[in-house]
Amino acid sequence: xxxxxxxxxxxxxxxxxxxxxxxxxxxxxxxxxxxxxxxxxxxxxxxxxxxxxxxxxxxxxxxxxxxxxxxxxxxxxxxxxxxxxxxxxxxxxxxxxxxxxxxxxxxxxxxxxxxxxxxxxxxxxxxxxxxxxxxxxxxxxxxxxxxxxxxxxxxxxxxxxxxxxxxxxxxxxxxxxxxxxxxxxxxxxxxxxxxxxxxxxxxxxxxxxxxxxxxxxxxxxxxxxxxxxxxxxxxxxxxxxxxxxxxxxxxxxxxxxxxxxxxxxxxxxxxxxxxxxxxxxxxxxxxxxxxxxxxxxxxx
Ligand code: NAD
Numbered sequence: 001x002x003x004x005x006x007x008x009x010x011x012x013x014x015x016x017x018x019x020x021x022x023x024x025x026x027x028x029x030x031x032x033x034x035x036x037x038x039x040x041x042x043x044x045x046x047x048x049x050x051x052x053x054x055x056x057x058x059x060x061x062x063x064x065x066x067x068x069x070x071x072x073x074x075x076x077x078x079x080x081x082x083x084x085x086x087x088x089x090x091x092x093x094x095x096x097x098x099x100x101x102x103x104x105x106x107x108x109x110x111x112x113x114x115x116x117x118x119x120x121x122x123x124x125x126x127x128x129x130x131x132x133x134x135x136x137x138x139x140x141x142x143x144x145x146x147x148x149x150x151x152x153x154x155x156x157x158x159x160x161x162x163x164x165x166x167x168x169x170x171x172x173x174x175x176x177x178x179x180x181x182x183x184x185x186x187x188x189x190x191x192x193x194x195x196x197x198x199x200x201x202x203x204x205x206x207x208x209x210x211x212x213x214x215x216x217x218x219x220x221x222x223x224x225x226x227x228x229x230x231x232x233x234x235x236x237x238x239x240x241x242x243x244x245x246x247x248x249x250x251x252x253x254x255x256x257x258x259x260x261x262x263x264x265x266x267x268x269x270x271x272x273x274x275x276x277x278x279x280x281x282x283x284x285x286x287x288x289x290x291x292x293x294x295x296x297x298x299x300x
Contacts, residue, residue, distance in 0.1 A: 008265055011154055011237070011272045017280035020153065021066050024287055028067035031294075039294035040069040041125065041286070042091055042100035046084065046110070047077035051243075052103045059101070062283045068290065071097070081110045085118050092120035098293040099125030099143075101286065104175075122299040125289035128175060137182055141298045143289045148180040150281025151216065151237055155190040160214075160235055160270060167193035168209050170202075170225070170258070171218035176239055180216050205229070217258040227263040236264060236271040239278050 028038060041063055045056045056072060063070035073087060084106075091100045100123055106112050121131035127145040135142035144152070155162060167184050171177035181197040184190065193214065198205055206229045209215055217225050218239035230236065240258030257274030265271050272278055292298050 008268050009158075009270045011158055011270050011277060013150070013154060013272060013278055013280045014276040016154060016157055017284045019157075020281075020284045021062065021287070024066040024284075024291060027291060032067065037096065038067055038069045039098050039290050040071070040096055041290045042071040042073060042094075042097055044073045044075065044084075044087060044091070044100065044102045046075045046079060046103070046106055049105070052105070056103050059283055059286060062287055066287055068287065077107055079110075081114065084110060084115060088115060088118045092118075092123060097123065099123045099290040101126045123293060125286055125293055126175075127179075127289065133174075133179070136179060139186055139188075143292070143298055144183070144285070145175055145179045146285035146289065147176050147218075147239060147278060147282045148183050149285035149288070150278060150283075151180060151239075152183060152190050153285070154237070154272070154278070154281055158270065160190070162190045162214065163192040165193050165213035166196070166211055167214040167216070168196045168198055168212040169216045169218065170198045170205070170209070171220070171239070172197055172199040173218065176218040177216070180218065184214075184216075219258045221258055222256045223258070223260040225259040225264060227260065227267060230264055230267055232267050233269045234267065236268050237278060238272050238274050240274065241279060 032038060043056045043059055045052060060070045060072055075084065075087065091097055102115055104112060106115065116128050119129055121129040124132050125143055127143040132142040136144055162184065169177050169181040177197065181195045184193040185195040196208055198208055202208065209229045210231050212234060214235045215225065215230065216237045216239060220240055220242065222242040222244050236259055238257035238259040242256050243253040244256050245252065246254040255275050261273065
């Protein structure tokens with residue numbers, strides 16, 4: 001006889017991303033077989049932030065895996081805003097470039113909003129430009145922000161029921177929490193949830209999260225969501241990527257999510273690990289947006 005039977009299913013973003021990438025690769029092979037050029041993604045990286053360098057490397061590697069062409073534009077930390085705007089403009093008008101991203105954060109002397117607004121929304125495969133954001137809100141074809149897009153794919157491919165569910169999104173950033181709350185409340189699958197968007201000024205968060213069927217944690221605080229904050233059978237999507245010191249690791253740190261995985265997981269029906277959950281799907285979302293741009297599925 002068992003004391004405890006764990007029915008929790010791990011939402012394996014690494015595995016799912018492999019499947020999605022092999023689907024993308026097949027599409028690229030069909031394109032190439034017709035003698036046409038490969039889809040092309042560029043990444044603009046300013047300075048030497050180690051986390052940003054690692055994200056960009058992973059994006060370039062993923063392009064290679066699926067047969068995309070990729071270009072890395074690595075610019076000096078002290079580049080002026082005007083010079084960066086010129087690089088953005090060159091990308092905007094390059095006829096052989098389907099999409100590009102400007103890796104955030106940018107150095108303090110550069111206004112991120114000004115750079116974001118300068119990006120041609122037809123090549124905004126990160127989905128951060130207000131035109132894409134507005135179209136997303138209205139349910140029009142748009143490049144969806146890569147992380148929420150990846151989470152939708154996760155819910156879809158794992159056949160997670162969302163209709164009528166109480167969903168709590170924690171965090172209201174423009175790139176994760178806010179668009180996630182909009183996408184989960186839209187009339188679609190995945191969607192049709194009753195969404196609560198919680199943030200740093202939310203009172204009695206535990207009372208809210210305990211009523212949730214689905215929780216998306218995008219806070220940026222290690223192990224913040226504890227076992228006593230969730231109910232049995234909840235679906236937990238952990239977006240957080242936090243470095244915590246760990247002398248036992250060669251690099252001196254390890255990555256943890258916003259969820260106290262060890263204690264929360266046994267209560268869940270489904271949960272994403274960190275690493276290997278949402279992260280790999282964010283990159284896949286970016287690849288899919290680039291393919292959509294190439295195929296002119298969003299804009300002519
Ligand atoms: P952000 O700092 O822009 O936003 C954090 C949000 O959390 C804010 O809206 C804030 O109101 C909320 N918050 C802070 N403290 C809170 C509290 N005590 N209770 C409730 N809400 C609180 O962060 P972001 O860019 O949305 O990123 C969030 C996390 O997700 C970070 O760890 C980041 O590294 C990670 N991230 C991961 C991916 C991925 O691909 N997996 C992509 C983007 C971001």
